[in-house]
Amino acid sequence: MNSRSGTAGLPAAMARNESAAGARRRRRLTPGRIGLYAFLFGAALFFLLPLYVMIVTSLKSMDEIRAGGIFALPLAATLEPWRQAWSTVCTGAACEGLRTGFRNSVAIAVPSTVLPILVGAVNGYALSFWRPRYANLLFGVLMAGAFVPVQVMIYPLVRVMALAGVFGSLPAIVLVHLVFGMPMMTLLFRNYYCSVPHELFQAARVDGAGFWRIFLRIMLPMSLPIIVVAAIIQVTGVWNDYILGLVFAGRENLPMTVQLNNVINTTTGTRLYNVNMAATILTALVPLALYFGSGRWFVRGIAAGAVKG
Amino acid sequence: MKIKRTLTPYAALLPMFVTVLVCYIGSAVWTLGMSMTASRTFPSRHFIGLAQYQRLFDNERWMLSLQNLAVYGLLFVLACLVIGFLLAVFIDQNVSGEGVLRTVFLYPYAMSFVATGLVWQWLLQPGDGIDSAVRALGWQGFRLDWLVDQDMAIYTVVIATVWQASGLVMALMLAGLRGVDPEIRKAARLDGIPAWRVYLQIVLPMMWPTVATILLLLSTAVVKLYDAVVAMTQGGPGTASEVPAKFIMDHLFLRSNVGLASAGAVVLLVPVLALFAPYAYARSRKEAA
Numbered sequence: 158m159n160s161r162s163g164t165a166g167l168p169a170a171m172a173r174n175e176s177a178a179g180a181r182r183r184r185r186l187t188p189g190r191i192g193l194y195a196f197l198f199g200a201a202l203f204f205l206l207p208l209y210v211m212i213v214t215s216l217k218s219m220d221e222i223r224a225g226g227i228f229a230l231p232l233a234a235t236l237e238p239w240r241q242a243w244s245t246v247c248t249g250a251a252c253e254g255l256r257t258g259f260r261n262s263v264a265i266a267v268p269s270t271v272l273p274i275l276v277g278a279v280n281g282y283a284l285s286f287w288r289p290r291y292a293n294l295l296f297g298v299l300m301a302g303a304f305v306p307v308q309v310m311i312y313p314l315v316r317v318m319a320l321a322g323v324f325g326s327l328p329a330i331v332l333v334h335l336v337f338g339m340p341m342m343t344l345l346f347r348n349y350y351c352s353v354p355h356e357l358f359q360a361a362r363v364d365g366a367g368f369w370r371i372f373l374r375i376m377l378p379m380s381l382p383i384i385v386v387a388a389i390i391q392v393t394g395v396w397n398d399y400i401l402g403l404v405f406a407g408r409e410n411l412p413m414t415v416q417l418n419n420v421i422n423t424t425t426g427t428r429l430y431n432v433n434m435a436a437t438i439l440t441a442l443v444p445l446a447l448y449f450g451s452g453r454w455f456v457r458g459i460a461a462g463a464v465k466g
Numbered sequence: 467m468k469i470k471r472t473l474t475p476y477a478a479l480l481p482m483f484v485t486v487l488v489c490y491i492g493s494a495v496w497t498l499g500m501s502m503t504a505s506r507t508f509p510s511r512h513f514i515g516l517a518q519y520q521r522l523f524d525n526e527r528w529m530l531s532l533q534n535l536a537v538y539g540l541l542f543v544l545a546c547l548v549i550g551f552l553l554a555v556f557i558d559q560n561v562s563g564e565g566v567l568r569t570v571f572l573y574p575y576a577m578s579f580v581a582t583g584l585v586w587q588w589l590l591q592p593g594d595g596i597d598s599a600v601r602a603l604g605w606q607g608f609r610l611d612w613l614v615d616q617d618m619a620i621y622t623v624v625i626a627t628v629w630q631a632s633g634l635v636m637a638l639m640l641a642g643l644r645g646v647d648p649e650i651r652k653a654a655r656l657d658g659i660p661a662w663r664v665y666l667q668i669v670l671p672m673m674w675p676t677v678a679t680i681l682l683l684l685s686t687a688v689v690k691l692y693d694a695v696v697a698m699t700q701g702g703p704g705t706a707s708e709v710p711a712k713f714i715m716d717h718l719f720l721r722s723n724v725g726l727a728s729a730g731a732v733v734l735l736v737p738v739l740a741l742f743a744p745y746a747y748a749r750s751r752k753e754a755a
Contacts, residue, residue, distance in 0.1 A: 190559075197556050200549075201570045207585045207629065208573070214588065226599035227589070280482050287475035295479075295486050297746060302490040304686045304742050308714040309731045310493035312500070312724060316509065336489045339482065368474040397578030399693040404719070414580045418697055421584050430588060441581040448576035449569070456572065456637055 215239060215435035222430055238431035242439055246432055248416040249423070255436055258416035262396055262443075264327060265412055269334035270391045274384060276335065277342025282372050284343070285350035286358045296343065303340035311404060318405070325407025333405045334395055341394075342387055349383040350376065386458040389451055393444045413440045494735065501728035509724065518729040528730065531708040534620050538709070539688035541621070545628045546684055547677075550635025555665050557636070558643050568640070572633035579630065583697030586626035587613065616706040619699050623707060627694050631687065635680055642676030643669060682745050689738055710734055 214222065215238050216231040225232075244254035251257070284292055314333065318324035323332075353376070361371045402412035411419075417440045421433045448455050476483075496509075501519070504512045522528050553571055557564055574582065589595045592611035600608040612618035646669050654664045670677070692711040695701055701708045710730060717727035 193556055193559055193561065197553075197561065197567055200553060201567060204570050204574065204629065204633070207589060210589060211585055222594075226602045227595050228599055276481050279478050283475045283478050289475045289479065292475075292479060292482075295482060297750075298486050298490065299482060301739070301742050301746065302486065304682070304738050305490075305494070306690045306711055306731070306734050306738065308711055308718075308727075309497055309735050310489065312718055312728065312731075313493035313496040314489065335481075336485050339485050343482065368478065393576060397580075399578065399580050399696070400715070414578050414693075417584070418580050421587075422697065422700060430591075430594065433584065434588060437581050437584050441577045444576040444578070445573065448573055452569070455576070456568075459575070459634060459637065 211434045211438055215242075215431055215438055217431050219427075219429060219431060238429070238435040239439070241429075241432045242420075242436035246420050246429075246436060249411075249419045255413060255416055255420070255439055258411065258413035259439070261406070261410045261416075262413040265330055265334070265402065265406065265410065266392055266395045268327075268331045269338070269395045270388055272331065273335050273338040273342045273391055274387050276339060277387065278346045278377065278380060278384075279372065280339070280343040281346025281348075281350050282376050283368075284347045285353070286355075286371075287368065296347070299340045299343060303337075307337065307400060311400075315404065325405070327406070327410050330402060330406040330410060330412075333401050334398070337401065338391055338394065341390060345383055345387050345390070346380070349380065353379070385451075385454055389447055389455055390458045393447060393455075396443050497728045497731050500724055501732050503725050505724040505728070507722040507724065514725075518725045519733075521726060522729045522733065525726075527705050527708055528710070528713055530705060531710045531713045534707060535688065535691070535709055538620055538624055538691065539685065541624045542627055542631075542688055543681070543684045545624065546632045546635045547680065549628065549632040550639050550680070551670075553632070553636040554639035554643055557640060568637065571636050574630045575634045577630060579627070579693035580697045582626050582630045583623075583694045586622065586629070587698050590622050590625075613699065614703050616703055619703060619707040623691075623694055623698055626698060627687075627691070630694075631684070635684070638676055638680055639673075642673035645676070646672050678745065678748070682741060685741055686738060689734055 210227055213229070213231055214227070216234040216236070217225075218233070218235055218237070221232060242254060243256050245252060246254050248255065248258060280296075283289065284296055314336075315324060318329050318332075323329045357375065358371065361375055366374070396412075397414065398412065399414045399418065402410075403415045406412060406415075417436055420436050421428075500509055502513055502515060503510050503518075504514050557567055561567070590610065590613045591597070592609075592614055595610070597608070597610040600610070612622045650668065650672070651664055654668055655661070659668075690711060691709050692715065695707055695709050695712055699707045701712055711734070714727045714730045714734070717723040717730070
């Protein structure tokens with residue numbers, strides 16, 4: 158799990174070869190090349206199909222969905238399903254739409270991103286430069302914890318939080334996201350700081366700077382790239398989380414994913430596919446926007462974080 | 467002054483110490499302990515040895531969920547590896563529009579398992595989704611009702627999650643491919659070895675660390691499989707697409723059988739540690755070298 162030996166070094170290779178590939182001259186179109194493009198085109202269609210169906214379904218009325226096929230373009234496009242999904246659909250007992258879920262998810266995601274990044278940065282810094290005794294062993298266990306299904310730890314955490322009187326609240330879900338986000342955040346910053354020249358740290362030590370001073374004045378200001386990567390990973394992870402929000406957030410703070418699942422799977426009566434698909438897009442919108450907006454950063458993040466996943 | 471200086475790093479790492487010792491190890495040990503008690507809704511101290519494990523493996527629903535996990539895991543990992551590798555190799559052929567293609571193959575990975583499951587639930591909805599669309603095209607005998615078919619439901623989860631995750635495998639494979647020294651490929655080509663053999667027999671073995679990482683990622687995702695099943699089939703029809711993670715959650719929070727659920731959780735822990743240990747060992751040896 159070292160930046161130079163692991164997957165964290167891959168994005169650089171990715172970027173380097175990309176420009177080289179562009180510089181090479183284009184080849185002539187042979188039957189093999191045509192087959193190649195046909196395969197890639199077919200695969201792209203398969204990957205885009207669900208997105209296309211989601212969008213067109215969300216723009217149709219239920220009558221049109223019953224009359225036409227799933228792939229047909231909407232004849233009379235309407236935004237009514239979107240309005241319903243946002244403000245009137247039933248997400249359980251309440252029928253106020255997904256906007257409450259959206260608000261809850263934002264309220265959860267902001268502290269659940271800031272805190273783990275701060276803790277991860279301090280951990281990574283301490284592990285890379287100060288190397289306290291036994292810390293690397295603990296780091297190993299921390300990383301192992303990232304691979305363990307949460308079911309192994311979930312019930313004791315529920316009991317302890319209930320005893321402390323915080324179970325089913327915003328602080329509870331933020332704390333749980335901190336606990337389960339820590340391996341990834343620590344790994345990212347540890348690998349990043351491993352590539353910082355050690356002489357920089359030594360020079361600051363010689364000048365008499367202490368633990369926090371070096372961290373705040375030297376390390377943190379040059380951590381911006383990794384902070385962006387960490388934020389993308391953490392926001393996406395927290396936003397897409399279902400199981401932790403379901404168990405720990407409490408009825409008042411259920412995140413959007415849980416409410417979306419309620420909309421579609423626990424309501425009775427006729428299924429409003431158009432509203433369901435609008436609701437699904439709305440829920441996926443934040444991570445998708447992050448992905449399409451940040452492009453290369455997202456890829457860099459998942460490649461760097463691939464060790465945990 | 468000297469004492470303060472040496473203590474500060476420990477103090478700074480306190481959250482990590484607490485997380486590892488209390489939240490991870492402490493919780494896991496507590497779960498292990500509860501798996502040997504007759505705990506129902508609340509933890510009990512009544513020690514009953516390994517009886518819960520015996521009950522677990524006599525439980526039809528648990529055995530079915532293990533069987534589903536095996537089938538799902540095998541197909542999911544294989545499909546992701548094959549599709550991811552093919553996409554990476556094809557993209558690596560100096561194609562135009564590489565950036566667009568990569569974006570298209572990877573975007574599902576930004577979506578949650580819940581959203582993924584719900585989209586595919588709609589696509590595969592018998593009578594409304596692809597099922598009726600293909601019939602409307604004129605193929606009258608076409609039936610696609612896997613979602614409500616006891617024997618096929620688990621395969622719908624495979625399709626949805628492969629769609630979600632194979633782009634990630636593609637991105638990692640592509641990075642791995644490009645990490646291999648291009649001179650080696652050039653040399654092999656000069657020797658007249660066909661391209662597919664170069665990839666399969668020379669390049670693929672050379673990028674084994676990437677493949678190992680991907681395998682570890684995919685197999686832990688398999689063990690954790692929960693959201694996608696809940697969103698897509700709710701474990702149904704009946705219990706046909708039940709998986710262990712869902713079995714444990716149901717017995718913890720709906721069926722108040724904490725003892726049995728804990729035993730299930732411990733059983734899940736075993737393959738994860740068995741997968742992680744050799745990986746961590748290989749990594750630490752490499753780091754030491």
